[in-house]
Amino acid sequence: MSIFSRYMLRLERKRWRIRAFRKRRELKPVVSRVSLISPGDILLFSTLRNERVRLPYLLRYYRDLGVDHFLFVDNGSDDGTREYLSRQPDVSVWGTNHSYKRSRFGVDWLMWLQSKYGHGHWTLCVDADEFFVYPFCDTRPMRALTDWLDASSIKAFSAMLLDMYPKGPIDAQPYVEGHDPFEIAAYFDSGNYLISRNGLYGNLWIQGGPRARTFFTDKPERAPALNKIPLVKWDRDYAYVRSTHMLLPRGLNLVYDDWGGEKASGCLLHAKFLDTFTAKALEELQRRQHYADSHEYKSYKSGMNAHPDLWCKWSEKYINWRQLEILGLMSKGNWA
Amino acid sequence: MSVGFIMMCHTALDRAAQVARHWARHDCPVVIHVDRRVKRRAYDKLVSDLADLDNVQFSARFSCEWGTWGLVAATQSAAELMVQRFSGVGHVFLASGSCLPLRPIEELVSYLAERSQTDFIESVTTEDVGWTIGGLDIERFTLRFPFSWRKQRRLFDGYVRLQRRIGLRRRIPAGVIPHLGSQWWCLTRKTLAAILTSPDREAHDHYFRRVWIPDESYFQTLVRLFSSRIESRSLTLSKFDFQGKPHVFYDDHLQLLRRSDCFVARKIWPHADKLYRAFLTGDSNGQPMAEPNAGKIDRLFAKAIERRTKGRGGLYMQSRFPKPSWENGKTAAAYSVFQGFNDLFEDFDEWLAKVSGARVHGHLFAPERAEFADGQTVYSGGLPDSAAVRDYNAKSFLTNLIWNTRGERQCFQFGPRDLQSINPFIATDPNAQISVISGAWAVPLFYSSQDASEVRKEAAVMQRIEVEHLKLLRSSPVKARVRIWTMAEFIDSPMEPLQTIVDEISPRAMRRLAEAPRMADLEGFGQFLQSLRNQGMQPTLMGDFPVSDDERRTSTPRVRPYLVK
Numbered sequence: 001m002s003i004f005s006r007y008m009l010r011l012e013r014k015r016w017r018i019r020a021f022r023k024r025r026e027l028k029p030v031v032s033r034v035s036l037i038s039p040g041d042i043l044l045f046s047t048l049r050n051e052r053v054r055l056p057y058l059l060r061y062y063r064d065l066g067v068d069h070f071l072f073v074d075n076g077s078d079d080g081t082r083e084y085l086s087r088q089p090d091v092s093v094w095g096t097n098h099s100y101k102r103s104r105f106g107v108d109w110l111m112w113l114q115s116k117y118g119h120g121h122w123t124l125c126v127d128a129d130e131f132f133v134y135p136f137c138d139t140r141p142m143r144a145l146t147d148w149l150d151a152s153s154i155k156a157f158s159a160m161l162l163d164m165y166p167k168g169p170i171d172a173q174p175y176v177e178g179h180d181p182f183e184i185a186a187y188f189d190s191g192n193y194l195i196s197r198n199g200l201y202g203n204l205w206i207q208g209g210p211r212a213r214t215f216f217t218d219k220p221e222r223a224p225a226l227n228k229i230p231l232v233k234w235d236r237d238y239a240y241v242r243s244t245h246m247l248l249p250r251g252l253n254l255v256y257d258d259w260g261g262e263k264a265s266g267c268l269l270h271a272k273f274l275d276t277f278t279a280k281a282l283e284e285l286q287r288r289q290h291y292a293d294s295h296e297y298k299s300y301k302s303g304m305n306a307h308p309d310l311w312c313k314w315s316e317k318y319i320n321w322r323q324l325e326i327l328g329l330m331s332k333g334n335w336a
Numbered sequence: 337m338s339v340g341f342i343m344m345c346h347t348a349l350d351r352a353a354q355v356a357r358h359w360a361r362h363d364c365p366v367v368i369h370v371d372r373r374v375k376r377r378a379y380d381k382l383v384s385d386l387a388d389l390d391n392v393q394f395s396a397r398f399s400c401e402w403g404t405w406g407l408v409a410a411t412q413s414a415a416e417l418m419v420q421r422f423s424g425v426g427h428v429f430l431a432s433g434s435c436l437p438l439r440p441i442e443e444l445v446s447y448l449a450e451r452s453q454t455d456f457i458e459s460v461t462t463e464d465v466g467w468t469i470g471g472l473d474i475e476r477f478t479l480r481f482p483f484s485w486r487k488q489r490r491l492f493d494g495y496v497r498l499q500r501r502i503g504l505r506r507r508i509p510a511g512v513i514p515h516l517g518s519q520w521w522c523l524t525r526k527t528l529a530a531i532l533t534s535p536d537r538e539a540h541d542h543y544f545r546r547v548w549i550p551d552e553s554y555f556q557t558l559v560r561l562f563s564s565r566i567e568s569r570s571l572t573l574s575k576f577d578f579q580g581k582p583h584v585f586y587d588d589h590l591q592l593l594r595r596s597d598c599f600v601a602r603k604i605w606p607h608a609d610k611l612y613r614a615f616l617t618g619d620s621n622g623q624p625m626a627e628p629n630a631g632k633i634d635r636l637f638a639k640a641i642e643r644r645t646k647g648r649g650g651l652y653m654q655s656r657f658p659k660p661s662w663e664n665g666k667t668a669a670a671y672s673v674f675q676g677f678n679d680l681f682e683d684f685d686e687w688l689a690k691v692s693g694a695r696v697h698g699h700l701f702a703p704e705r706a707e708f709a710d711g712q713t714v715y716s717g718g719l720p721d722s723a724a725v726r727d728y729n730a731k732s733f734l735t736n737l738i739w740n741t742r743g744e745r746q747c748f749q750f751g752p753r754d755l756q757s758i759n760p761f762i763a764t765d766p767n768a769q770i771s772v773i774s775g776a777w778a779v780p781l782f783y784s785s786q787d788a789s790e791v792r793k794e795a796a797v798m799q800r801i802e803v804e805h806l807k808l809l810r811s812s813p814v815k816a817r818v819r820i821w822t823m824a825e826f827i828d829s830p831m832e833p834l835q836t837i838v839d840e841i842s843p844r845a846m847r848r849l850a851e852a853p854r855m856a857d858l859e860g861f862g863q864f865l866q867s868l869r870n871q872g873m874q875p876t877l878m879g880d881f882p883v884s885d886d887e888r889r890t891s892t893p894r895v896r897p898y899l900v901k
Contacts, residue, residue, distance in 0.1 A: 136586070136588060139586065139587055139588035140586050140587070140588065141607070143607060144584075144586055144605055144607065147584075147605065148584060151581060151584070152579070152581065158654050158655055159654075160653075160654040189717065189718030190717045190718065190740065191716065191717025191718065191719070191736050191739060191740035192717050192718040192719045192720065192736060193653070193732070193736070194725075194728060194729035194732040194733075195652050195653070195654075195657060195729070195732055196729060196732075197657060204654060204657055206654060208732075209718070210718065212720070212725060213714065213718055213719075213720040213725075214720075216725070217720055217722035217724060217725055218722070218724050219724065220722070220724055220725040220728040220729075221728060227654060255654070255655055256653075256654060256655045256656060256657045257644075257647065257655065257656055257657075257658070258657055258658055258659045258662065259645075259658065259659070259662050260645070260646055260647050260656075260658045260662045260663060260664040261643070261644045261645045261646060261647045261656065262643050262644060262647040262648065262651075262653075262655055262656040263644070263655040263656070264655065265653075265654050265655035312714045312718065313714070314714055314715065314716055314717060314718050314719075315718065328648065328651045328653050328739060329653060329654075330653070330654070330655070331643065331647075331653070331655050331656065332640065332643065333640075333643065333644050333655065334577045334578060334640045334641060334643065334644030335640070336583055336636055336637055336639070336640035
């Protein structure tokens with residue numbers, strides 16, 4: 001990589017940071033409990049909108065994993081999300097009604113909060129429908145993982161997005177508040193992920209899964225990216241380039257080994273395809289606030305009418321992280 | 337006689353206190369060294385936590401940066417304190433603050449009492465160690481290391497290079513033969529006292545002060561001078577990963593640690609409550625005295641190292657994406673590619689599936705769709721049959737298919753109509769077995785009802801593509817198992833090549849083929865080739881076909897060829 005392109009990347013990183021800095025004014029604190037954050041705490045950052053029904057399970061899931069404090073940006077919810085979050089003892093909430101799209105799908109807002117409160121902490125950036133799974137997550141809390149990453153001088157940990165779906169039409173079984181969404185959306189595709197490497201940023205670009213299989217069979221290049229690096233030992237100099245898919249400086253994107261070995265990695269189980277999805281898709285189509293003019297949602301809409309069912313006979317039923325490890329979707333690396 | 341423990345602590349002092357209390361309560365004196373870099377308040381708390389135990393002492397504090405002399409100095413002063421203060425101590429056990437005793441103290445005491453003259457210390461000559469990091473073994477003793485490896489890596493490396501280049505050497509003191517080993521040892525009082533009170537100690541200390549990582553060599557080397565009996569192994573169970581960093585034990589290792597029968601393990605994750613509870617409160621459960629055996633758990637950690645360095649061959653995923661030629665297996669398993677076979681034989685797919693027991697797909701790389709076996713539209717792992725998705729990343733498509741179907745041999749048809757961009761990948765894959773009947777693509781054309789000029793045009797395209805492909809298959813970087821026959825060669829004696837191919841797919845079957853697939857009726861094929869020639873195209877790949885059928889018919893009558901057993 002030439003000095004010139006390195007310098008350009010440096011400028012790009014600065015630009016993202018300035019952008020995030022300017023977007024800070026769009027955030028109005030609703031409830032701030034950031035004084036409770038102590039050094040070494042694991043922090044979770046998320047932007048959300050109208051996710052009230054998911055919140056009880058989401059908070060429980062991540063509290064059980066050992067997240068110490070939650071920092072949410074509420075983008076104009078009107079279903080009680082903001083009120084519910086405000087009542088939680090370990091949650092800080094900021095509100096905004098500004099454009100989700102123009103804050104790079106929430107990334108600008110979160111980057112500002114990360115640089116302010118996440119510096120020197122392990123930060124986990126996830127959406128309200130993403131559930132972090134890592135090696136040994138059933139026996140070891142997240143603190144064990146971050147301690148190990150610290151000891152190994154690893155600063156970023158990748159977790160591929162794994163789309164989960166139910167058997168049968170996705171709206172057949174209503175999701176009940178407080179329940180594990182993967183009791184319904186229990187299935188996933190085990191081996192249809194297409195990987196290529198991005199030469200400029202050095203990250204892997206992963207597409208595939210049930211969405212590529214059903215909604216994007218004629219235009220696979222538009223299928224959503226599944227590579228994510230949600231867990232980062234944050235430094236205020238870092239920047240997310242596109243959602244949590246890639247970071248700058250580029251070294252943070254080297255979450256994979258290219259000499260044949262396997263680095264440790266996890267998965268983000270994606271509980272998107274529940275009965276809540278259809279309503280959400282329609283709303284998002286009207287708001288036009290999603291990536292590439294909500295192209296994804298348009299495809300879903302036409303796809304949903306033709307194929308209401310993502311399940312196929314090769315779908316794998318989720319058991320635990322060890323199953324994902326054996327299938328080659330994630331790896332323990334040299335963590336034993 | 338009892339055992340005295342020296343504990344080297346720098347973090348998780350509450351856990352260290354817990355373990356120290358455990359040992360002290362079982363009448364084992366403890367001397368604790370706390371890294372000087374630990375904050376005063378944390379140190380004071382540890383001291384006051386243990387103030388009620390009169391057999392716990394604190395030694396003078398040194399700053400213990402990794403790889404420096406401070407660790408040895410701290411050990412020396414703690415050992416001196418131990419030897420002076422506790423006369424009843426027979427063996428001194430060096431442990432860290434993140435160590436955890438796995439077996440009841442009484443067992444360790446009686447184990448050592450039976451071996452009262454033995455020093456347990458891993459002590460290996462520099463020629464025989466395989467684990468040093470950075471390639472420095474004997475050079476640890478002959479070069480100078482004034483720079484910090486952690487904080488001044490460039491200076492450190494640069495100065496090492498400089499010394500190598502100009503041949504700067506330190507002299508190793510007379511009588512000292514460098515040995516290396518784990519820094520966690522258990523020495524007899526006699527040996528330890530001899531090392532500490534040796535008249536040469538000043539000279540030794542002066543020398544080792546500038547040796548790199550002296551805590552792995554100071555006692556390991558000097559013990560050779562004073563010990564009467566050395567068991568070159570550590571009583572502390574400690575596993576290292578490929579970077580030389582100790583593996584950490586967690587709650588889920590409980591059973592594993594129990595099975596190891598080791599006396600002490602390091603390092604334990606400070607929040608592993610279950611481990612601390614289990615091993616610090618459990619009494620002797622009356623199990624027979626077993627010899628420590630770390631080998632029982634070696635496998636787990638050896639596998640972790642292998643996974644991290646070699647990975648699973650043929651797997652491409654978010655944290656394993658090898659660059660070309662570092663794949664350690666471009667695909668996960670052997671597979672077969674057949675070109676021309678299902679043009680020449682009418683029922684080749686079914687026949688092959690029957691005789692070989694393998695999964696036989698159609699043209700996986702056909703322009704319309706991926707023709708999975710049994711006409712399935714989605715295949716193993718959720719692979720869609722969409723040509724667009726497949727062509728978008730053909731390499732991923734193939735590697736996914738082979739990975740997803742591990743344990744079942746995959747075969748598929750290929751031809752000049754199919755996606756050709758995958759060819760270089762398959763040709764350089766040692767797992768691929770490629771069999772080609774060149775020119776067989778002409779058979780469907782021969783049967784087609786298209787008009788002659790169209791057929792000629794298509795034949796020319798096909799031929800050009802196949803010539804390219806064959807050129808690739810015959811080039812030098814090819815790693816696949818390649819077999820190429822012209823069509824004429826093949827139909828002359830089809831059974832032999834078929835037998836070879838089937839044997840290779842299912843080597844254990846070792847059956848003679850009783851039945852061949854049904855060959856297409858080639859009556860008039862020679863005439864067809866001649867008509868292509870007449871149109872101005874030169875079909876070259878089929879081999880030699882006579883224009884009239886009479887000659888050929890006498891030699892190969894159109895029946896299913898049966899093999900004479």
